Amino acid sequence: MNTSYLPSDYLPVLIQLLLALGFIVTTMIVTHSVGPKRKSQKKDDPFECGIPVQGDARTPISIKYFLIAILFVLFDVEVIFLYPWAVNFKGLGLTGFIEMILFMGLLLAGFYYVIRKGVLKWE
Amino acid sequence: MFPIVLLSVFGILLLFLGFLKSRAILLPAALLFLLVSLAVNFIDWNKTYLYFNGMLLSDNLSMVFTAIVLGSAFMVVALSGSFMEDESAQPAEYYGILLFSLVGALMMIGFENLIMLFVGVEILSVAMYVLTGSDKRNLRSNEAALKYFLMGAFTTGIMLFGMALLYGATGSFTLGGIRAYAVNPQVGLSLLFYVGLLMLLIGLLFKVSAAPFHFWTPDVYDGAPTLFTAFMSTVVKTAGFAALFRLLSISFSGVYTFWWTILAIITTLTLVAGNITAVYQNSFKRMMAYSSISHAGYLLIGLAALGQQTKQAIVFYSLAYSVATIAAFGVLLLVARQRNAETITSGGSSSESFDAFNGLARQNPLLGFAMAVSMLSLAGIPLTAGFWGKFYMFSTAVERGQIWLLVVAVLMSAVGIYYYFRVIIAMYFREGATAPIRVAPFYRYVLVVATLLTIGLGIAPGLLEGLF
């Protein structure tokens, strides 16, 4: 295989880049200049189905959302250990299966702890 | 290996015990679990095994370090009785996290593969972040936790990059593989290797709070609840030095000429920064934080002068240091609580300043004596364990002929005597209005055992010889 490239070989890449950039810039300019402009207080408000806006967006959010998000991150990432195990399932045999059951058992223990602590209760 | 498995299971058990109505069972359960782990630790005594596909080594040295770590943890947990009476405390979680963090410490002690080292360091550190911030309503505790977390995660990144570079250079994560590359390079050691070694060292030196990576230590030790400060300054430090010793003595002994100068400079910086700054502190807790930095410096001497005696010196020093530190923090816990109860009405000085100890020895001879012995041991006065710890450390430097390191260390321990004696003078020669403090029986046993151990090892340092 050809391993040494001349600078001219990268020309298609450059053209593609310019085209992509050019398209974005052109559409932004064109829509900005062609479209009608009407400004009013109502128009600049955030859209809220006709209901008047209340407060700003940075209101405190219930800690429950946060807890569930964190738990999702924790339990979600552990799945990455399942992939190599699944690929080598036959090779690892019974020992691998038992080890994975142990691993899942530990995760389930954590899950049971979460439930008992009442984190998932949504009242 | 057995303590690691058992501690993981026990930690989960403790979490579930927390669902019971009664909290009274938690402390005895935690102590029992630690004792069982300590006992099973010695099953493999005098045998050397590799566990988990060569991931973890179990030999006499690692078992001795494990015993020191578990023993310190046992003493810290034993001191926790009154601390957990607080309504907002969550003892089940605290004990569970403590046990989990010990798993990390044991992995750092016996690692045979850099993956194991990384996972161990992280288990220990993440647990410590949580415990540092466990006083949720206290802004100082919050701030300490955030600082510790951000800096700890940052250095973890640096340490990982070092590991990755080492892997790139040597093609292996195992200690043996790296050693084979360092001892017998085919085309000379690559630049990746040196940079990787330095970054890995920076990561570990941060964890043991060596200068110039020590800036987090005073803030974190000061802000964390005192009990967990005692845990951090003993268990984390011992585990960190065990890991550093394994890494340097096994993998990198072939390139000793490259790293010893760097380590010697860091040692000097640590000794000077720790001891000199400690002199200017008014808070006892902060003084102990700087003192722990200076003790990291003494322990580093043994590594900078890596030789035959290093192993014994590090074991002895970390044991002497852990025992004395736990006794000191134990007394501080009682005194600070007494002071807090008083100052709520009168609004006096901070409960953790040196003044809090004024006249302590007159009304509470036991507390005064325990504190005095631990201060003497930390200062390295003869007839205490600390003296022999320093003696062994200094003799490693003599063995390697690093006289200037020795001179710095001796000068700095002279500085150290000044601030340790401030406490003793406050306790015995100052007038103070300290009322007698009620000491729970179990608490008293811990203090007595720690004091006896310090004096016993000071009189007969040979007790530990020949153990490993």
Next chain:
Amino acid sequence: MQPTQNVLIPEVIQQIPLTYYIIISTALFVIGIIGVLTRRNAIIIFMSIELMLNAVNLLLIAFSSYRSDSSGQVFVFFIMAVAAAEVSVGLAIIVMIYRNTRSIDVGLLNKLKW
């Protein structure tokens, strides 16, 4: 730095020299470090730390595929799992501070001074 066992490495991988990977992951890592050192918002510092970890992951995978050795990729799995644990603890600490101070500017944290 040339890999020693050329036979095992697919040609597709070889087309880009290993040095390029080292440079790009070092660059990412340095961007992360600069972010940590210059930003004052705890969340952004935290994001920079994650960037550093991902630079390490990239480097490990590059080394791993050039050496046809899987242990580097195993390490990446561990880094990802541990990083997730760190994220949850870190975010919890940040939320705890936000609840007490209504801010996550690290400059406001100055209760502890020597």
